[in-house]
Amino acid sequence: MNEVLLRSLTPSVLGILVRRGADFAAAEDAVQDALVEAVRVWPAGPPRDPKGWLVTVAWRRFLDAARADAARRRREDLVDEEPAPGPAPAVDDTLQLYFLCAHPSLTPASAVALTLRAVGGLTTRQIAQAYLVPEATMAQRISRAKRTVSGVRFDQPGDVATVLRVLYLVFNEGYSGDVDLAAEAIRLTRQLAAAIDHPEVAGLLALMLLHHARRATRTTPDGSLVPLAEQDRGRWDTKSITEGVEILQAALARDRLGEFQAQAAIAALHADAPTAEETDWVQIVEWYDELARLTDSPVVRLNRAVAVGEADGPRAGLAALAALDASLPRHAAVAAYLHERDGDLVTAARLYAEAAHKAPNLAERDHLTRQAARLNARRCR
Structure with missing residues (x-):
């Protein structure tokens, strides 16, 4: 049973039913019924025309539901109009x-x-x-x-x-569950990129591929977070990185910069660095400047403060941070990191503990708690 094929055919089959006159909600239910039936019968004998089979079964399921509907006159019209089985239309x-x-x-x-x-x-x-x-x-x-x-x-x-x-x-x-949502998002974005020629669609696909390439190294076997600087770059997926960079370069060449292209450019600079120490932070700051111009987002400016701290030193980063609202999510964590880089371990430990208290999830809370404990242990030696 080719589940990927089934799911890739879903939108075109649904579109055909809607164009035949089915309302969206009823058509979507009928397509889901057809998918369930395909899972049941295809392993024993897959059809020669999978899409045509799904359209035929889904349309009949829709008609079955229509027969039970109160609007008998419209229902009978639809039955009379039932198309004969055959190849599905090529419209997408x-x-x-x-x-x-x-x-x-x-x-x-x-x-x-x-x-x-x-x-x-x-x-x-x-x-x-x-x-x-x-x-x-x-x-x-x-x-x-x-x-x-x-x-x-x-x-x-x-x-x-x-x-x-x-x-x-x-x-x-x-x-989560039995569905890899990150991989599913990549599949859907590829599908969208095939349907529309748009540089931001390409930018998002590149961004996803570049982030996904680091997935295996982001956590330890027990679920603990691994910061980017400490990840094993030898385990990054170079095939995804190469594809992401190529897609990004083609998008940037069109000179229609958007938010996702800028984010992908930052991710590509991280992926391109052989070691954390060799990261081109100056260029990353420049891309954050572009991203801030495009979005005017305080979260972007928060991330920019980290990059400034790496490019120009922690005090420059703290100066950039001082211009931002301290209530921003992860503001305390960024401040803690920059204070640690500046040698102020007492303030850094306090801020790590504060950030842990505000953390949005358990993994992040545990990571920040460990950072605070690490600095406190160093002070007690």
Whole structure:
């Protein structure tokens, strides 16, 4: 059973049903039923035309549901209009589905869930396990999302930037349950890149590949975080790095710089350094300047302060940090690191402990707690 093939066909099959007149919510349910049936019967005898098979089965499932609907007159019209089995149309509505699932009327959480189900072909159970919520809760979220977009015209122009933000949210969830969300986000972004020629789509794909290349070295076997400077660069995935850099270079050559391209450029400079000491921090600061100009984000300026501290010394980094709001997430952690680099271990230990108290997850909290304990132990020697 080729699960990757099944999931790659999902958006085009769904698009065909919508163009035949099925409303989005009913079409999506029918496609999910067809996928379940394919998992059941294909191992014994895979069809010669997988896409055509899915379209035929999904359309019949939709009609079965329509027969149980109260609108009998429209239902009978649809039955009369049932296309004969045969090759599926060549039209590809993948891009329109991305736009629909990332519609501005949806919350980010709903857009992520609907994208994973309608475009990614994941089951509700898989999505619920990945996000550590009950299946019933995820089912309700997806149902509400489908109702919200049910009245949106399928051919309505969409916003690429919104789609990219949704895909990046998926990527940052990493791995949970039996679904590798980071790998799924990369697959969906590749699919989007094949559907639209856009430098920011390429920039996001490059960024994902460059970050994903370091995945195996980010944590120890017991789940402890490993800072970038301490990661074993010999274990980084050079194939993903090479691909990411090539995609980025092609995007940058178009001279339409965007947020994801700038982030990917920073990731590429880290990936290019043979050792942490050989990192080109001066150029990274320049890219953070570009990113700050593009986004005006305080989080970007926080990360820039770290880069300035590496390029021009910790006191320069602390000066850049002083201009930022101390309530920013991870502000205390950055301050702790820069104070440690400056030799002020007492202040650094206190700030590491403060940062641990505010940490958004257990792994980060434990890492920061260990940093504080390490400095306190050094002071007591």
